[in-house]
Amino acid sequence: MSQSSWDVHDGVKLKCEIRDENGALKDPAKLTFKIKPKGGTATVYVYGTDPEIVRESTGKYYVIWTWPSPGQWYYSWRSENPDQYEERRPFIRGGELS
Numbered sequence: 001m002s003q004s005s006w007d008v009h010d011g012v013k014l015k016c017e018i019r020d021e022n023g024a025l026k027d028p029a030k031l032t033f034k035i036k037p038k039g040g041t042a043t044v045y046v047y048g049t050d051p052e053i054v055r056e057s058t059g060k061y062y063v064i065w066t067w068p069s070p071g072q073w074y075y076s077w078r079s080e081n082p083d084q085y086e087e088r089r090p091f092i093r094g095g096e097l098s
Contacts, residue, residue, distance in 0.1 A: 011066045016077040018059045018084055025059030028079035033063050035075040
């Protein structure tokens, strides 16, 4: 079971797997990660340009994201060649950590 709720300042590994039409893991020609708070401005990372996107192995990537504020956040991964799109909606709790 995956966690869907975190506290402010928690770091979380947001993962992505890219597969071709046969289901085999494949590195995409382009990979973009986007995250934004509900009603807020997006932060966008592009693999090969931004060091925040890390390649673990063929077709497997991740970003370590530290939640800066409480509320509802949306993130997505988008790849080209193969074309894939995945969106997730994690939540974090309000309040401060002691």
